[in-house]
Every structure is written in structure tokens, then in C-alpha cells.
Amino acid sequence: MKHTVKVISLARSTQRRSEFSRNNAHLAFSFFDAIDGAQVHANLKQAPELFDADLRYNPGALGCASSHLLLWQEAAASDMAMTVFEDDAIVRHDFEQESARILAQLDPDWDLVVWGWNFDSILSLNLMPEVSRVVALFDQDRLRQTSAVFQRMSGTPTVLPLDKCFGTPAYTISPKGARTFLQQCLPLKNFELFFPVLDKGFANNGIDIAMNALYDKTLSFCTLPPLAVTHNDRTQSLIQPPRPTDRGQASGAAAPATARAADVLAADTRAVDADAQAGGERIPRVMHRIWFGDKPIPEQYEAYWAAWQRQLPDFEFRTWREADIVDFRSFGVLQTAEGMARKADIARYEILLRHGGIYMDCDIFPLQAFDLGLLRHGLVVCNEIEADHYCSIGFIAAEPGNAALKWAVDEVMRRPLNRLPANEDTGPWLFRQALYHSPYFKLPTRSFYPYLFNEPYSAILERDLSETLGIHVWGGSWFNEQQRLGKLIDRLTRGDLEESAKLAAASQDDPHAIGEYVDQARNARRQALDAARHPLVQSSVKIDNRAPLDFVKAGMSLLSQVPDALVWQIGAADGMQHGALRAMLVNADPPAVLLEANPYLQPLLRKNYRNNSKLVLVEAVLGAEAGTATLNAVDPARVQAAGLPDAVLGLSVPVASSDIGAALAAGDAVGQLIGTCFDQVGCRMVDIDHLLELHPGVMPAIVAIDTLGVAAELIALLMQRGLKPFMLSFARHGLSEASLEQVAALLADDYVTVGEGDEVLAYRSDFLATYCEHLYVENGVHTLYRSALRFVMNLG
Numbered sequence: 001m002k003h004t005v006k007v008i009s010l011a012r013s014t015q016r017r018s019e020f021s022r023n024n025a026h027l028a029f030s031f032f033d034a035i036d037g038a039q040v041h042a043n044l045k046q047a048p049e050l051f052d053a054d055l056r057y058n059p060g061a062l063g064c065a066s067s068h069l070l071l072w073q074e075a076a077a078s079d080m081a082m083t084v085f086e087d088d089a090i091v092r093h094d095f096e097q098e099s100a101r102i103l104a105q106l107d108p109d110w111d112l113v114v115w116g117w118n119f120d121s122i123l124s125l126n127l128m129p130e131v132s133r134v135v136a137l138f139d140q141d142r143l144r145q146t147s148a149v150f151q152r153m154s155g156t157p158t159v160l161p162l163d164k165c166f167g168t169p170a171y172t173i174s175p176k177g178a179r180t181f182l183q184q185c186l187p188l189k190n191f192e193l194f195f196p197v198l199d200k201g202f203a204n205n206g207i208d209i210a211m212n213a214l215y216d217k218t219l220s221f222c223t224l225p226p227l228a229v230t231h232n233d234r235t236q237s238l239i240q241p242p243r244p245t246d247r248g249q250a251s252g253a254a255a256p257a258t259a260r261a262a263d264v265l266a267a268d269t270r271a272v273d274a275d276a277q278a279g280g281e282r283i284p285r286v287m288h289r290i291w292f293g294d295k296p297i298p299e300q301y302e303a304y305w306a307a308w309q310r311q312l313p314d315f316e317f318r319t320w321r322e323a324d325i326v327d328f329r330s331f332g333v334l335q336t337a338e339g340m341a342r343k344a345d346i347a348r349y350e351i352l353l354r355h356g357g358i359y360m361d362c363d364i365f366p367l368q369a370f371d372l373g374l375l376r377h378g379l380v381v382c383n384e385i386e387a388d389h390y391c392s393i394g395f396i397a398a399e400p401g402n403a404a405l406k407w408a409v410d411e412v413m414r415r416p417l418n419r420l421p422a423n424e425d426t427g428p429w430l431f432r433q434a435l436y437h438s439p440y441f442k443l444p445t446r447s448f449y450p451y452l453f454n455e456p457y458s459a460i461l462e463r464d465l466s467e468t469l470g471i472h473v474w475g476g477s478w479f480n481e482q483q484r485l486g487k488l489i490d491r492l493t494r495g496d497l498e499e500s501a502k503l504a505a506a507s508q509d510d511p512h513a514i515g516e517y518v519d520q521a522r523n524a525r526r527q528a529l530d531a532a533r534h535p536l537v538q539s540s541v542k543i544d545n546r547a548p549l550d551f552v553k554a555g556m557s558l559l560s561q562v563p564d565a566l567v568w569q570i571g572a573a574d575g576m577q578h579g580a581l582r583a584m585l586v587n588a589d590p591p592a593v594l595l596e597a598n599p600y601l602q603p604l605l606r607k608n609y610r611n612n613s614k615l616v617l618v619e620a621v622l623g624a625e626a627g628t629a630t631l632n633a634v635d636p637a638r639v640q641a642a643g644l645p646d647a648v649l650g651l652s653v654p655v656a657s658s659d660i661g662a663a664l665a666a667g668d669a670v671g672q673l674i675g676t677c678f679d680q681v682g683c684r685m686v687d688i689d690h691l692l693e694l695h696p697g698v699m700p701a702i703v704a705i706d707t708l709g710v711a712a713e714l715i716a717l718l719m720q721r722g723l724k725p726f727m728l729s730f731a732r733h734g735l736s737e738a739s740l741e742q743v744a745a746l747l748a749d750d751y752v753t754v755g756e757g758d759e760v761l762a763y764r765s766d767f768l769a770t771y772c773e774h775l776y777v778e779n780g781v782h783t784l785y786r787s788a789l790r791f792v793m794n795l796g
């Protein structure tokens with residue numbers, strides 16, 4: 001069969017055309033002038049045979065779809081197959097030879113062959129129809145570094161029946177296939193396609209989703225390995241907003257529907273960032289939450305709200321009830337909305353439109369320090385998944401009068417409500433459409449959604465939380481009893497007894513005796529652990545999973561069970577530099593003693609912890625005896641003027657321990673710059689007894705040593721006084737080999753040390769055993785006991 005090769009590319013995209021021609025000089029092809037999606041969007045209702053009037057394609061996606069449809073029409077009217085490339089495709093040097101061989105071997109009635117797809121998601125193959133799909137995963141980041149190597153690959157690819165894949169960078173469609181796809185796809189309409197392997201639905205927001213609905217119903221194939229790939233660079237895409245991996249931080253922008261498609265790209269995050277850096281804060285320092293109905297706000301949600309007030313002491317906090325919004329433009333519509341979810345969705349849009357600030361769902365608690373630099377943007381969002389067919393609304397930060405929020409308010413007032421599920425009607429699907437009307441900054445998913453709604457809360461134990469600003473716990477406060485029961489059963493099947501027990505306790509009844517089952521399962525796990533700790537299998541007890549032993553996770557677990565556990569921080573700086581400790585103090589507000597001798601940092605320390613009720617600040621250094629000392633004290637004003645990172649604030653040390661200023665001044669240019677930020681100041685020295693007198697009869701349970709180069713001396717002081725905290729943190733930096741050996745000797749008998757890099761975490765052996773037992777019994781997380789339990793349970 002004859003065939004022709006077309007490359008879809010906007011006529012004005014001269015650079016992309018040049019890059020395609022340069023990368024694929026071995027191909028014979030012609031450019032097809034892509035359709036301007038903005039023009040299609042403006043005239044959408046004039047082509048009902050092609051597009052439903054309310055089709056949720058952005059302008060770029062409409063232009064892309066229109067271009068593919070025109071090429072299908074051309075193929076359908078001819079007797080030639082058509083190979084279609086998008087202008088970011090990178091094609092193997094032997095493509096013409098291999099593709100011709102493959103097409104010649106196919107069933108004469110073949111419809112479509114995909115030569116390449118997006119590597120950032122799955123390729124699903126229909127190898128066992130009606131039995132199971134087979135899924136392949138790829139490394140997109142590695143591909144971007146090795147595309148030249150890919151082009152030189154040779155060998156015969158295998159032809160496989162296609163089930164699902166994302167993207168349309170390269171395929172060949174037969175005349176019969178073109179007629180079939182035109183007939184089955186048109187008119188393009190809103191629907192959601194369920195991907196069984198990914199266990200989620202994807203809204204039809206692009207032509208590739210529409211095509212995916214047909215792959216397993218037609219004679220569609222793909223080749224493995226592919227014959228073409230794409231870098232899938234969202235920073236250059238008119239269709240997809242960028243992801244975190246595309247620009248270091250997730251960000252994106254889009255244009256109103258009436259804008260030219262080129263304007264979508266012109267309004268990208270680079271423009272947003274430049275504007276944000278040039279001015280001050282555009283988002284007011286106010287945090288909003290909504291609670292409608294007669295039910296009292298749950299105690300746990302009030303605790304989260306108080307934690308945010310400790311995390312952001314300079315903010316105003318406002319809770320909105322129905323009586324507060326009666327003058328809203330959307331209030332009449334809101335009253336007709338069914339269910340509290342819809343009502344809260346509508347209200348948050350108008351609250352932010354009128355007042356600006358940060359909207360936060362009630363079931364989000366803070367973790368890492370909130371970056372106030374985000375307030376320089378006009379709109380900041382965060383989605384719970386990487387895909388962009390919807391955008392989560394549990395966290396939104398916006399300036400007053402933002403165009404996206406105005407569109408959202410206008411849209412819910414215009415459209416008939418209660419016909420679609422709430423998440424489409426007023427929630428994340430609608431909000432994603434609103435984002436086409438304003439530039440926005442998109443945070444990485446992990447910023448507020450480190451685990452998904454269909455995972456147990458304990459999933460965070462396995463996740464890196466170092467960049468997580470807050471954790472959405474998927475409280476489901478508006479779930480009905482049946483939904484709560486379904487969630488409970490799901491958590492049981494995932495092995496999380498702790499969350500199951502809480503859900504069972506909150507249910508109105510327990511028809512399946514779940515509470516009784518949880519107790520039995522806990523006892524069974526404890527018995528298994530008793531056997532796993534028997535001397536016969538002690539050699540099998542080892543740390544094989546460090547993630548749950550993170551300092552913040554262990555500390556927050558301890559404080560949840562012992563709220564009055566005493567915390568000491570020796571060298572507190574401005575209160576922000578030890579993120580794990582701050583997360584504990586803002587969430588649990590335990591009794592705490594913070595030592596910081598630097599007088600320059602005291603105002604910052606007091607401000608950052610002014611909403612903590614049980615915290616004692618001590619302006620002193622810790623020593624063997626009471627007295628005075630001289631401190632190399634860093635000056636925050638000079639640090640800021642020099643453009644140095646905030647971490648420099650934690651470098652103050654006693655002169656007797658280290659002449660840090662002289663050492664830095666003799667170093668490289670950065671060290672010399674840091675060295676100019678120090679003054680020598682006199683300070684008070686206190687001993688261990690002074691700290692113990694602050695909480696008579698109470699020993700510290702958690703100790704963080706954040707004083708440079710003196711950890712060995714301070715740990716020795718603790719041990720000499722018989723103080724053995726459950727958890728101990730210190731830095732290797734600034735410690736000599738001899739000091740490190742001294743610390744190891746001091747900790748050897750009673751502690752297990754973990755941690756990688758500069759931070760050392762030391763857990764008292766009995767605490768570690770208890771904590772790991774809790775992880776296994778309550779959450780099903782093995783940590784120390786995987787191998788031993790496998791032996792005990794005879795699992796092979």
C-alpha cells in the first residue's frame with residue numbers, strides 16, 4: 001500500500017520545524033500547517049458535526065485535534081496510508097525500512113500502527129484479550145538525555161496489539177482506519193475513559209484520549225521498542241501545562257479562549273515568574289476555610305487550623321459560615337447546589353475573588369515551612385496527580401480579582417447545576433477550565449498531596465516529605481455512611497488497622513464487626529512480632545526500609561501518643577532551619593526548650609513561635625557549667641543583603657569551639673562573603689541543670705543539636721547527666737573524625753543510628769523497637785522485621 005508522510009506543525013513555528021528537519025534529515029516528508037486552536041475555539045459551535053458545544057478542550061488541544069482530523073479525512077478519501085508525525089518527534093534512522101516491512105506483514109484490514117508515545121505514563125498492550133493487560137513503563141528523563149542513541153538503534157521491533165498509550169507523536173493510519181476513527185470519534189464530546197491498570201478515569205481533553213477509546217476495538221498496533229519518541233517537553237507545548245520535572249517547579253499558564261494560540265505559549269510561567277520577582281506580594285496574608293451546616297467542626301480539623309496559625313503567625317485566619325456569604329453574587333445559585341461539596345466549591349471561588357489569600361481545606365495540616373515567595377504570584381495551585389485534565393481545589397492561593405476565579409464564579413452562575421458529579425459540576429474539572437483564563441504557578445503534587453484519596457494515610461510513611469508544605473488527609477467530612485463504610489473496608493484490605501479503627505469508631509454502627517476484627521488482627525500481628533524477636537531469628541532483624549524512620553515521622557508519631565513529651569533544640573537559629581523539628585512544634589505544640597544565644601536571631605525566633613503556648617526560649621549557649629561565653633553571631637540583615645541562603649542563619653558558634661569567621665574568610669569567595677556576616681558578641685552560658693529546672697522532673701524525649709561543630713561535647717554532657725532522649729539529631733558537618741568516633745562510642749550501647757548525608761538520627765533502641773512495632777501492628781509497615789516475619793510466617 002502506498003503511503004505519504006505528514007508532519008503537523010504551526011506555520012509560524014519556524015524553530016520547531018527547523019529542529020524536526022535537523023533531527024530527522026533521513027526522512028522524506030512534508031509539513032502540514034497545523035490549525036490555530038484559538039480560532040477553532042472561538043467558532044466551536046459552528047461545527048457541531050465535529051465538536052460538542054461544551055467540549056472541554058483547551059485551544060491548543062482543539063488545534064491539535066483539528067489537524068489530525070483533517071489528515072484522517074485526507075487519508076480516508078485516498079487509497080494511501082498516511083504516516084503522521086508531530087513536530088517534536090525524533091525518529092529512528094531505519095524508520096522507513098522497518099515501518100515498510102512491518103506494514104507489509106500486517107493483516108490487510110489493519111487500522112492504525114503507533115510508532116511512538118509519551119514516556120511519562122504507561123503503554124498498555126492487549127496481549128491477553130479478556131484476561132489481562134500487559135503494561136510497560138519508561139524513563140522519560142533518561143530518554144531526554146539519550147535520544148541521539150535511540151535514533152541509532154537498529155533491529156526488528158515486535159508488533160503488538162495496542163490497548164492504551166498517551167500522546168500522538170507518530171503513527172500510520174490506513175484509509176479504512178481513518179474512516180473508522182472519523183466515524184467513531186466524531187463529534188468529539190466530553191466523556192471519561194477509565195484506565196484499569198492506572199485505576200483512574202481520564203477526561204477527554206485531547207485527541208489521544210478519544211483515540212484510546214478505540215484502540216482495543218480496532219486493529220490497532222504498536223511496535224516495541226518504538227520507532228519514534230518525543231521529549232514530551234511541556235514547556236514548549238501549546239496543549240499541556242508544564243509539570244514539576246519540566247522547569248524544576250511545576251508551573252503553567254493558559255490564555256482565554258478568545259486568545260490566539262501563540263498567546264498561550266507567550267503567557268507561560270517565565271512571564272509569570274518575571275512579574276512575580278519584579279513586584280511584592282500580590283496574594284494577601286490571609287487564610288480561609290469553609291464550614292457549612294450545623295455539625296460542629298471536628299476536633300481534629302480545629303487542631304489543623306491551630307497548627308496553621310502556629311506555622312504562619314503573621315497571617316489573618318478566617319472561617320466562613322453560610323451567614324458570612326449572604327451578600328455574595330453567587331449566594332442564590334449556591335443555595336440551589338446539592339450537597340455541601342458543591343456549596344463549598346462555589347463559595348471558595350468567590351471568597352478568593354473578593355478577598356484574595358489562601359484557601360485551605362479543613363483536612364490539611366502543615367509540614368515544611370511555607371514559602372512566602374509564592375505570594376508574589378497572582379495564582380498558585382497544586383494538583384493531586386501529575387495529569388492535568390483537572391486541578392485540585394483543596395489548596396488555592398490567589399490575588400483579589402483573579403481572572404480565573406472570576407470565570408469560575410461566572411460559570412457556576414451561568415450553567416445548570418446538579419446534572420454532573422460535583423467534581424465536574426463545580427469542583428476540580430471546572431477549576432481546570434478556569435485556569436485557561438489566567439496565568440498560574442503550579443506547585444509539585446507532593447506539596448499538598450503526598451498520597452492519594454484511595455490510599456491509606458500511612459502511605460506517607462513511604463514517601464519523601466522534604467518538599468511537602470502540607471498534607472491533605474482526605475477526611476471526607478461530607479461522606480455519607482455508605483461511603484465511610486466503603487473507605488473503611490478499603491483501608492482494611494490495604495492493611496492499615498489504625499485508620500480502619502478510627503473510621504469504625506466514627507461510624508454510626510458496625511454491621512461487619514470491624515472493630516472486633518481490628519482487635520484480632522492487632523493481636524495476631526503482635527504474636528507474629530514476638531516470634532520474630534525470638535533469639536533464633538534475631539539475625540534477620542535489620543533495617544530494610546529507612547523511609548518511615550525519618551525524624552519528622554518518628555517524632556510526630558511519638559507526640560501523637562505522648563503529647564507532653566519534652567523537646568529540646570540546642571541552637572534554634574530563627575526557628576525555621578530544622579524543618580523536622582518545626583513541623584513537630586507547630587502541629588503538636590508540645591512543651592519545648594529552644595536555646596539560641598545569637599541576639600540578632602531572638603526577634604525572628606519569638607515571631608516564628610509566637611503562637612506556641614508551651615515553648616520556652618533561652619538566650620544562651622549550653623556548656624559544662626554556668627557562666628559567659630563569646631559567640632560568633634551571624635547578622636540576618638547582612639545575610640539578606642549579601643543574597644545568601646537562609647541556612648546561613650544557623651552557623652553561629654562559640655568562639656572557644658571554632659573561629660568560624662576566620663575560617664570562612666580564608667576560604668572561597670562564598671565563604672569570604674559569609675565571613676563578613678559575623679560579629680563576636682558576649683552571651684550567657686547555661687548548664688544542663690538550668691534546662692532541667694524549666695520542667696522539673698521531666699526528661700527531654702526529643703533533642704536536636706543544631707550548633708555547628710560541638711555535637712560531640714553536647715552529647716557527652718547529656719550522657720554524663722544520664723539523659724538519654726528517645727530521639728537525637730545532630731549534624732556531621734564541622735565534626736572531626738575523632739569527634740565522630742567519640743559520638744559513636746557514646747551512642748553505641750543504647751542507640752541505633754540511621755540517616756544519610758550530613759544529618760545523623762539516633763534512636764534509643766527501646767524506642768525504635770516500640771516505634772517499629774507500632775508501624776507494623778497498626779499500619780502493616782515492616783521496617784525492621786520483614787525478613788524475620790517472612791521466616792516466622794513461612795512465606796519463603
